Amino acid sequence: MWLSVILQADATRAEALSEALMEHGALSVSIDDADAGTDAEKPQFGEPGMSPASLWDHSRVVALFDTDTDLAQALATASAAVGLKTVPPFTIEEVEEQNWVQLTQSQFDPIRITEHLWIVPSWHVAPDAGAINLVLDPGMAFGTGSHPTTRLCLEWLTDNTQPGVSVLDYGCGSGILGIAAVKLGAGEVTGVDIDEKAVETAANNAASNGVSLHLQVSAKPLEGTFQRVVANILTNPLKMLAPLLAARVAPGGRLALSGVLEAQAEDVIAAYAPYIALTVGATFDGWVRLQGERPEQAVS
Numbered sequence: 001m002w003l004s005v006i007l008q009a010d011a012t013r014a015e016a017l018s019e020a021l022m023e024h025g026a027l028s029v030s031i032d033d034a035d036a037g038t039d040a041e042k043p044q045f046g047e048p049g050m051s052p053a054s055l056w057d058h059s060r061v062v063a064l065f066d067t068d069t070d071l072a073q074a075l076a077t078a079s080a081a082v083g084l085k086t087v088p089p090f091t092i093e094e095v096e097e098q099n100w101v102q103l104t105q106s107q108f109d110p111i112r113i114t115e116h117l118w119i120v121p122s123w124h125v126a127p128d129a130g131a132i133n134l135v136l137d138p139g140m141a142f143g144t145g146s147h148p149t150t151r152l153c154l155e156w157l158t159d160n161t162q163p164g165v166s167v168l169d170y171g172c173g174s175g176i177l178g179i180a181a182v183k184l185g186a187g188e189v190t191g192v193d194i195d196e197k198a199v200e201t202a203a204n205n206a207a208s209n210g211v212s213l214h215l216q217v218s219a220k221p222l223e224g225t226f227q228r229v230v231a232n233i234l235t236n237p238l239k240m241l242a243p244l245l246a247a248r249v250a251p252g253g254r255l256a257l258s259g260v261l262e263a264q265a266e267d268v269i270a271a272y273a274p275y276i277a278l279t280v281g282a283t284f285d286g287w288v289r290l291q292g293e294r295p296e297q298a299v300s
């Protein structure tokens with residue numbers, strides 16, 4: 001049995017609230033149109049080319065939790081994280097685990113990220129057996145490839161994973177980026193997350209993909225430097241993590257940051273300016289990827 005919490009969300013906050021709920025214990029989150037089936041219904045959010053400005057006027061964030069989750073705490077913390085003074089109005093429904101699994105499976109098809117990189121749910125046959133196929137099932141941790149921020153990182157890894165490079169996937173969630181890096185030819189790949197459950201999921205996903213990742217929770221100090229560092233977290237943690245993440249980039253190494261909305265890009269660039277010069281590498285549906293290279297010689 002699961003608990004499905006349906007929150008009424010201001011369209012401008014639905015996306016951020018979904019991410020915050022994922023970070024505070026939700027197993028899966030989706031956003032839909034609270035006006036669906038009425039005259040006010042709007043097209044599906046997330047259709048290619050739609051900007052966040054075209055979010056539904058009244059969104060519903062549907063978050064699935066384990067029955068033993070402290071819901072009051074999870075909802076309060078997630079709401080506060082996106083600047084809400086109180087938890088938005090919500091209802092709770094019990095959902096049979098089996099129904100949810102079937103429903104989820106029917107909603108997810110393989111996703112083509114680049115010409116030769118696909119994300120394929122385990123219940124699907126890979127559409128292109130010769131491509132790099134990441135076997136990932138949606139649900140238990142953020143990072144199934146459908147989100148623009150993940151896609152921006154996968155595209156960057158495709159272009160920046162030269163054979164044997166070491167990679168740090170900071171905020172690894174499902175492990176999708178680290179797994180992709182290994183399959184793209186990286187050498188040692190390390191995944192770190194604040195959430196123990198995410199680290200467990202990443203370990204399981206790595207095993208299903210037959211790849212090896214070094215995984216750790218972020219409470220443990222992270223040592224060494226990496227030739228590629230990729231972090232798909234929200235703007236505020238990314239800004240706070242600037243000294244830590246920048247210090248993990250080897251001289252001549254490259255950094256990519258995702259989880260940043262276009263309007264927040266300048267703020268994040270400013271936070272990293274003392275360490276690494278970042279520029280906007282790509283944008284997708286209102287999200288940006290910031291990227292930069294650490295000079296070979298430290299600038300004193």
Ligand SMILES: C[S@@+](CC[C@H](N)C(=O)[O-])C[C@H]1O[C@@H](n2cnc3c(N)ncnc32)[C@H](O)[C@@H]1O
Nearest residue numbers: 142143150171172173193194195198218232233
């Ligand atoms: C948006 S998800 C990204 C998951 C995956 N890397 C992807 O690109 O799809 C962000 C992940 O970062 C983790 N996270 C958030 N703040 C963090 C922090 N301060 N240190 C480490 N991980 C963090 C969350 O638990 C979550 O799994």
